[in-house]
Amino acid sequence: MSRLQYQGAVYTAAPGETLLDALQRQGAEINHSCRKGSCGCCQIRLLDGSVDTLRDVDASLTRDDHVLCCVSVPRGDVTLALPDPSHRPQPVELLARTQLAQDIYALDLAPLNMLDFRAGQHVHLIREDGLARPYSIVSLPEDDFFFRIHVRRLGEMSTWLCEQARIGERMHLRGPAGECHYGDDLRERPLLMLATGAGAGALAAIARDALARGHAAPIEFHHGVRDAGSLYLDVELRAMAQRHPNFRYLPCVSSEPVPGIAHGRIVAHALENRSGLAGHVLLLCGLPTMVEDARVAAALAGIPRERVLADPFDFTHKPHPRDAEKVAAMPADPELWAALEEGPGLTRLLEAFYARVYEDPRLSPFFHNVTRDWAVQKQYEFLSNLFNGNKAYFGLNPYNAHHWMVISDELFDYREALFETVLREAGLAPELIRRWLALHERFRAEIVKGAPRGMILSGVEQPLHTLSVQRLTIDAVCDSCHQEILAGAPSRYQYRLGTLHCAACAGIADA
Numbered sequence: 001m002s003r004l005q006y007q008g009a010v011y012t013a014a015p016g017e018t019l020l021d022a023l024q025r026q027g028a029e030i031n032h033s034c035r036k037g038s039c040g041c042c043q044i045r046l047l048d049g050s051v052d053t054l055r056d057v058d059a060s061l062t063r064d065d066h067v068l069c070c071v072s073v074p075r076g077d078v079t080l081a082l083p084d085p086s087h088r089p090q091p092v093e094l095l096a097r098t099q100l101a102q103d104i105y106a107l108d109l110a111p112l113n114m115l116d117f118r119a120g121q122h123v124h125l126i127r128e129d130g131l132a133r134p135y136s137i138v139s140l141p142e143d144d145f146f147f148r149i150h151v152r153r154l155g156e157m158s159t160w161l162c163e164q165a166r167i168g169e170r171m172h173l174r175g176p177a178g179e180c181h182y183g184d185d186l187r188e189r190p191l192l193m194l195a196t197g198a199g200a201g202a203l204a205a206i207a208r209d210a211l212a213r214g215h216a217a218p219i220e221f222h223h224g225v226r227d228a229g230s231l232y233l234d235v236e237l238r239a240m241a242q243r244h245p246n247f248r249y250l251p252c253v254s255s256e257p258v259p260g261i262a263h264g265r266i267v268a269h270a271l272e273n274r275s276g277l278a279g280h281v282l283l284l285c286g287l288p289t290m291v292e293d294a295r296v297a298a299a300l301a302g303i304p305r306e307r308v309l310a311d312p313f314d315f316t317h318k319p320h321p322r323d324a325e326k327v328a329a330m331p332a333d334p335e336l337w338a339a340l341e342e343g344p345g346l347t348r349l350l351e352a353f354y355a356r357v358y359e360d361p362r363l364s365p366f367f368h369n370v371t372r373d374w375a376v377q378k379q380y381e382f383l384s385n386l387f388n389g390n391k392a393y394f395g396l397n398p399y400n401a402h403h404w405m406v407i408s409d410e411l412f413d414y415r416e417a418l419f420e421t422v423l424r425e426a427g428l429a430p431e432l433i434r435r436w437l438a439l440h441e442r443f444r445a446e447i448v449k450g451a452p453r454g455m456i457l458s459g460v461e462q463p464l465h466t467l468s469v470q471r472l473t474i475d476a477v478c479d480s481c482h483q484e485i486l487a488g489a490p491s492r493y494q495y496r497l498g499t500l501h502c503a504a505c506a507g508i509a510d511a
């Protein structure tokens, strides 16, 4: 039996079973089609371990540590991750380009194969040299045979698309993907849409999709830009508001005030200090800082996590953890601290939470080699300092604490739902629960990611491998099973705990 680690969960594969069969059997979502190694749909990244390949496959589909699940049988334990965006591509041709505002362009793209998409989903566009970026689709499938994206001229790929790519230029795309789109389950709910900059295109398409499907509940559309000249969908959205009494368009500028237009941060206008939002669905598309602020405000407003649909974070950008400044800026919460009896109540809640975590099939694998007492103690130090405002926490901030962990938005939500259950069962006041969970929400951007990263120390990302597997030059003893580790054998040093683990206890593949 092999252990397969994938997106925060652990699965098993029976001897001879392909990755695709094993992952599907246990409910993991894996794209697939041909099942014989030719279409490339089931490509996955092999981060650790090795596989036997059942048949020869096109080498371009297995470059850079990628394997095809349908023809790969694990040789021992393996760690898997989502494929790099530049893989599994299909050809697409640039048909037309129109400038919509100073820095924003509409691009029409014709895929060579039928593209089955929903307005608001995103595709990764891949240039010939492999440069890839995600863009949201701003048209509806029924509009035309091509699809449209809105691109803000910023960064290498977007500038190339807006200025240099020729009409007729071939590139590739991967996707579509993403949960930020309309669905019939949203029909009865008021929709609250917040977009900044070119993010308005995707949300306007989702609103159009919703209205075309007969959405009768209110839709509030907030578009935040620096200056009024960037309200590039003003005419279209005003016309939509005229046609549909349940659709409201609320533009907002952040630089010079403009009469008749809201001024400041859209999150403040749309979400903060408003009541009665708990039944809404929140759709977010645009700047990561806006998405983060909106998620925090949504947690405070009591909008459940599963009703916050956000454009995905672009994993291709270099990480810029801001956790230290967030910790420094966070105000104390004396009311919450008092409700936690200034300490003992926090310990009790964390003990109850980690008792559940260590039993949980999705969360417990992350805590391999970390004792429960350690987890409670570290979390206590972090949270108590935030709640009582002492600012005397010397442990790792969230980015570095989770640097090697592949945690998806969905897994983050799963952990938060468990946390919320524990707080509710303990009888903590709903308002205090919302404030606590909003604090966690502030660190989502530092914790969620698609691949392990090195720690960032003094602003420099450290090599990942120095923190994991090592081969010792002298014999040692495993801190888990107390068996001897012979010099030269692989082992894992948990340097924060100062403990050493043999290959079997550390789950190293070639044990």
Ligand code: HEM
Pocket (backbone or CB within 6 Å): 363, 366, 367, 370, 375, 378, 379, 382, 395, 396, 397, 398, 401, 402, 405, 407, 411, 412, 415, 439, 440, 441, 443, 447, 496
């Ligand atoms: C799915 C979500 C999460 C998972 C799977 C997770 C997992 C872990 C694990 C395994 C450790 C121990 C690391 C080690 O010592 O090697 C850890 C440490 C820690 N986590 Fe999380 N965590 C999650 C979310 C969060 C959240 C939302 C917060 C708070 C905002 C948080 C704050 C911390 C802190 C402060 C530490 C201790 C840092 C230190 O070692 O000094 N975690 N987490």
